[in-house]
Amino acid sequence: MEKEWKKQQPDGTITVRTCGWSPPGDHPVGCGMKLHIKDGKLVKVEGDPEHPISQGRLCVRCLTLPEYVHHPQRIIYPMKRVGKRGEDKWQRISWDEAMDIICDKIRHYTDNYGAESIIVFGGTGREACLYYYPLAFSSIGTPNCCYPLSGWSCYGPRCSITDYILGAGYPEIDFAGYYPDRYDNPNYKLPEYIVIWGKNPLMSNPDGFYGHSIIDMMKRGTKIICVDPRIHWLGTRAEHVLQLRPGTDTALALGLLNVIINEDLYDHEFVEKWTYGFEELKERVQEYPPEKVAEITWVPKEQIIEVARIIGTAKPCPIQWGLAVDENPNGVQLGHAILALIAITGNLDVPGGITIGPPAALMGKWRMETRSQLPDELWAKRIGAEEWPALSTAMATTHPDETLDTLETGKPYKLRMGWFNSTNFISATCSAQPDRWYRALQSLEFNVVQDTFMTPTAMAFADIFLPLPTFAEHDGVVLTHFGRNAIFMGAMNKAFEVGECKSDIEVCIELGKRLHPEHWPWDTAEEFFNDQLKPEFGFDFNDLREKGVFQPPYEYKKYEKGLLRFDGEPGFNTVTGMVELCSTLFEAWGEDPLPYYQEPHYSPYSTPELFKEYPFILTTGARAFTSFHSEHRQVPSLREITPDPIVEINPEAAEKLGIKDGDWVYLENMFGKCKQKVKLTKTINPKVVHASHGWWYPEKPAEEPSLFGVWESNINTLIPHKHIGKLGFGAPFKCLICKVYKAED
Amino acid sequence: MSQYGLLIDYEYCTGCHSCEVSCKNEKKLGRGVYGIKLAEIGPFEITPGNWEWNYIPSPTKLCDLCADRIEKGEKPACVLHCLGLAMDYGPVEELAKKMAAKGKKMVMFVP
Numbered sequence: 049m050e051k052e053w054k055k056q057q058p059d060g061t062i063t064v065r066t067c068g069w070s071p072p073g074d075h076p077v078g079c080g081m082k083l084h085i086k087d088g089k090l091v092k093v094e095g096d097p098e099h100p101i102s103q104g105r106l107c108v109r110c111l112t113l114p115e116y117v118h119h120p121q122r123i124i125y126p127m128k129r130v131g132k133r134g135e136d137k138w139q140r141i142s143w144d145e146a147m148d149i150i151c152d153k154i155r156h157y158t159d160n161y162g163a164e165s166i167i168v169f170g171g172t173g174r175e176a177c178l179y180y181y182p183l184a185f186s187s188i189g190t191p192n193c194c195y196p197l198s199g200w201s202c203y204g205p206r207c208s209i210t211d212y213i214l215g216a217g218y219p220e221i222d223f224a225g226y227y228p229d230r231y232d233n234p235n236y237k238l239p240e241y242i243v244i245w246g247k248n249p250l251m252s253n254p255d256g257f258y259g260h261s262i263i264d265m266m267k268r269g270t271k272i273i274c275v276d277p278r279i280h281w282l283g284t285r286a287e288h289v290l291q292l293r294p295g296t297d298t299a300l301a302l303g304l305l306n307v308i309i310n311e312d313l314y315d316h317e318f319v320e321k322w323t324y325g326f327e328e329l330k331e332r333v334q335e336y337p338p339e340k341v342a343e344i345t346w347v348p349k350e351q352i353i354e355v356a357r358i359i360g361t362a363k364p365c366p367i368q369w370g371l372a373v374d375e376n377p378n379g380v381q382l383g384h385a386i387l388a389l390i391a392i393t394g395n396l397d398v399p400g401g402i403t404i405g406p407p408a409a410l411m412g413k414w415r416m417e418t419r420s421q422l423p424d425e426l427w428a429k430r431i432g433a434e435e436w437p438a439l440s441t442a443m444a445t446t447h448p449d450e451t452l453d454t455l456e457t458g459k460p461y462k463l464r465m466g467w468f469n470s471t472n473f474i475s476a477t478c479s480a481q482p483d484r485w486y487r488a489l490q491s492l493e494f495n496v497v498q499d500t501f502m503t504p505t506a507m508a509f510a511d512i513f514l515p516l517p518t519f520a521e522h523d524g525v526v527l528t529h530f531g532r533n534a535i536f537m538g539a540m541n542k543a544f545e546v547g548e549c550k551s552d553i554e555v556c557i558e559l560g561k562r563l564h565p566e567h568w569p570w571d572t573a574e575e576f577f578n579d580q581l582k583p584e585f586g587f588d589f590n591d592l593r594e595k596g597v598f599q600p601p602y603e604y605k606k607y608e609k610g611l612l613r614f615d616g617e618p619g620f621n622t623v624t625g626m627v628e629l630c631s632t633l634f635e636a637w638g639e640d641p642l643p644y645y646q647e648p649h650y651s652p653y654s655t656p657e658l659f660k661e662y663p664f665i666l667t668t669g670a671r672a673f674t675s676f677h678s679e680h681r682q683v684p685s686l687r688e689i690t691p692d693p694i695v696e697i698n699p700e701a702a703e704k705l706g707i708k709d710g711d712w713v714y715l716e717n718m719f720g721k722c723k724q725k726v727k728l729t730k731t732i733n734p735k736v737v738h739a740s741h742g743w744w745y746p747e748k749p750a751e752e753p754s755l756f757g758v759w760e761s762n763i764n765t766l767i768p769h770k771h772i773g774k775l776g777f778g779a780p781f782k783c784l785i786c787k788v789y790k791a792e793d
Numbered sequence: 794m795s796q797y798g799l800l801i802d803y804e805y806c807t808g809c810h811s812c813e814v815s816c817k818n819e820k821k822l823g824r825g826v827y828g829i830k831l832a833e834i835g836p837f838e839i840t841p842g843n844w845e846w847n848y849i850p851s852p853t854k855l856c857d858l859c860a861d862r863i864e865k866g867e868k869p870a871c872v873l874h875c876l877g878l879a880m881d882y883g884p885v886e887e888l889a890k891k892m893a894a895k896g897k898k899m900v901m902f903v904p
Binding site: 092093094095097103104105106107108111112250259260263264266267279281282283284285289673674684685688689729730731 | 804805807808809810811813814815817818824825835836837838842844845846848868870873874875876877878879
């Protein structure tokens with residue numbers, strides 16, 4: 049890429065090259081773009097053709113960034129609440145005043161009740177995912193940092209399963225992202241098939257995987273198999289769609305293993321040399337013959353056998369696992385079974401297969417090590433850590449469901465101060481039963497919110513609002529998979545300023561310097577990044593700006609070369625040093641060491657009586673091009689494309705209920721109800737409905753009780769609290785039941 | 794001088810709307826006015842498991858094939874930003890050859 053990253057154009061416009069992250073929200077995808085600034089305003093965003101991954105392509109969320117950046121409702125100065133909570137009454141204050149107020153409160157709660165009475169909540173995807181840990185541990189000094197989604201049902205389970213089964217960083221499809229010349233690189237091999245399981249990467253760009261790489265590979269000849277209850281657009285281009293009953297994925301995975309093992313389609317050499325517990329797994333999968341799995345999953349037996357044969361014989365054939373692994377109380381077993389499928393078919397860490405990061409995250413040293421700045425006795429007070437060791441060993445957070453219990457009961461101690469960093473979780477995003485969280489959070493005495501807009505969560509709870517800059521307004525580093533499998537690293541460049549906003553790292557530094565200066569030797573974000581980059585890569589932040597993008601070299605078959613273990617020995621960084629098809633750790637934590645299928649808690653088979661009253665299987669959370677979870681609803685051009693929350697219903701089912709396309713309906717079950725707009729489509733089974741998440745209405749009244757209409761279309765009110773797996777992971781966001789009826793109001 | 798056109802490979806148009814929005818940015822168009830607009834055909838099932846679901850962006854009379862950008866040596870805005878890399882710009886003779894070479898799900902527009 050060109051060295052010059054900032055250019056003055058003849059008409060006075062300044063063009064700044066950058067790699068995007070957040071805010072507004074997205075995963076660390078790092079798409080390349082050029083920001084055009086005129087008279088201090090962002091006037092246009094264009095794709096950067098030089099970027100090796102995005103190659104000039106850019107989605108509508110970045111293309112409309114000027115509407116977001118200069119939106120009249122955006123909060124661009126620190127604010128202090130001057131009315132009651134829930135009233136839209138605020139006063140602009142300086143950063144100094146905000147920091148004085150906040151530091152006084154932190155000292156007050158720490159001195160009187162212990163630092164553990166302060167809790168940091170973090171959202172998903174945004175840069176805050178890196179910085180809310182040091183904010184809690186290092187700047188504030190509390191052990192309680194919480195991702196409030198029931199069962200930690202997003203990414204965390206997959207990372208943890210990978211830690212325990214593979215002892216490696218996140219497994220991702222090899223899309224030649226490590227190579228400047230991409231798919232043409234001689235070390236690369238194009239996947240023959242890709243299995244996309246419970247995921248729609250074209251819209252979600254999951255965790256740094258550039259979604260449309262799937263299209264790049266299809267054009268070169270890769271074939272697609274989808275595992276999904278919905279036939280999405282990509283499904284219509286797939287060789288197979290295994291259109292399963294929501295929540296039955298683990299049975300399907302075990303059925304595929306059954307065929308592959310019994311028909312001897314597995315990689316004997318890999319299994320013998322690098323796996324532990326194959327015989328036990330072989331015995332277990334005998335309980336899942338294709339006929340039985342077909343009955344459970346509603347996928348025809350012949351299709352299960354055919355797809356198993358493809359997975360067993362296609363070379364390479366990576367499986368890309370999606371959020372459906374996390375949002376399922378049976379998800380740990382699903383993730384385990386999928387990793388087993390990848391491993392025994394010889395697709396692990398080979399060209400065109402599944403790549404894995406080393407066990408230590410890239411640039412993760414500083415982030416992880418901040419935990420050790422807390423004294424052991426304080427760290428031991430982390431909520432839910434003792435009760436849920438499988439979660440608290442891999443994740444540095446509290447247990448999300450235990451945290452709600454603690455807020456409600458004051459046990460084992462009362463939480464008094466909240467810090468909401470890039471999270472709007474009373475909307476239908478990072479929580480189950482957000483109405484219950486909303487009531488429980490009332491008990492917090494003082495709250496800080498960091499965001500870009502006054503969200504329902506901020507309106508309900510903020511006492512101090514700290515404005516975040518968008519990625520166009522601050523310096524930073526974006527690295528895919530948060531460093532857990534860093535396909536590339538890009539420089540985020542500050543192009544201009546709006547109001548008085550400070551980025552996550554700037555707030556960490558400023559607060560840290562006041563409260564714990566011993567941990568915070570840096571004065572600026574740039575100094576901080578220099579210190580993180582230089583020892584690991586030998587270049588500093590300015591060098592990264594000039595490179596634009598850095599693609600670290602990739603080594604395949606790391607397990608043969610001693611590159612996965614801290615002791616430098618060959619093998620995997622697990623207890624047995626092997627891929628654990630039978631898990632020693634799961635067993636130690638009281639779980640079955642082998643994958644097994646468990647029927648969803650609520651389903652036509654587990655709760656037949658309830659199913660008579662709630663006769664649809666409810667699945668939620670599919671993504672759209674126009675939003676990132678609860679974000680972007682206030683951007684006019686995006687709202688024009690996606691104006692309403694959509695529930696997908698099969699026309700055959702709708703007809704029986706007298707429901708027509710475009711009708712507003714209520715979805716209701718034992719836990720809650722919400723209102724969405726009907727889209728009739730035959731791509732969904734007549735017994736299944738799919739509802740959208742993340743909806744609130746920035747155009748509706750801000751104050752209580754409306755809170756921007758946050759309760760009207762809030763699908764997460766239908767998801768129960770603490771219906772999680774034995775190890776503490778996975779909640780049924782994608783496998784519940786509900787009824788549907790026309791909304792007459 | 795050759796006639797120029799837009800080639801669309803609608804096997805791989807994923808319906809992302811980047812063409813619409815980048816065109817609006819380029820031409821500074823207001824709400825409800827388009828230089829190119831996505832049409833959706835389907836989804837419907839032809840035989841079991843065999844689905845038809847196509848997105849096809851159609852340029853309007855506001856499309857001048859980004860003459861200003863072409864003059865600067867850049868691609869038309871829609872072609873550059875298309876997530877599926879499913880759009881191409883060039884002389885119609887060349888585009889026709891590409892259509893024939895692929896042999897399915899291709900459409901050319903001369904706006």
